[in-house]
Amino acid sequence: MVVTSGCGALFYPRLPTVHNASTEELVGDWTGPDGAKVILERDGRAEVRDLGGEDWAFDRGWGLSGTGTWxxxxxxxxxxxxxxxxxxxxITNVTGQIQRPPRSIDKWTTAPYSPIGEYTWKxxxxxxxxxxxxxxLAGDPDSPNLYHLKRT
Known part of the structure; x- marks a missing residue:
């Protein structure tokens, strides 16, 4: 008998991890998917521009801009x-929100997402x-896409 499950620890992909990062390594300007910008200041302030949501929220096709902390x-x-x-x-001060046009990989993209007042990424x-x-991570947690930030 074979038992299967759609969601279980054995089925999640192994993701890269870092245990010795410092805040100094993270301070600076970064670019993300679809031209998103992320700025991490030394004093803990953060700014994002057109950064899409995580997990299932990414599939809905929205992005937001704003300021907050990191x-x-x-x-x-x-x-x-x-x-x-x-x-x-x-991000606790949302200054703008975008809805990207549907792409062929965005099977679940719906109508424009309702206004977002704040949002947190990990x-x-x-x-x-x-x-x-x-x-x-974006998309289905069982088979996520990893979207890296690149230093600019």
Whole structure:
């Protein structure tokens, strides 16, 4: 007898994690998918421009701009990617919202999303030959797409 499950720890992909990142490595200007911009200031302030939502929210095709705060948070099972430390960006002052046109990969994109008052991302981190790269997950958690930020 074979037992299967659509959602289970054994079926989730293994995601890259970093346990020794410093806030100094993260301070600066970053670009994301579809031309999004992320600015992480030394004093904990953050700004995003046209950054799409995480997980299922990304499939709805919206992005937002605004200001708020960022911090490096300790991970815990179920709270961050792989239980590793994460970059948390909380936008509390939304200054704009976009709806990208549907793309062929966005099967679940719906009508424009209702206005968003605030939003929080939790970015995992990966070390590559380019250095530390924060990323967030988009789409189905069983088969997510990783969207990396690249330093500009």
């Amino acid at each position: 911090q490096l948070i300790e991970g815990a099972s179920g709270e961050t990617i792989g239980g590793a430390p994460a970059v948390q960006i909380s 970015f995992g981190m990966e070390r590559t030959k380019e250095g530390l790269q924060p990323y967030y």
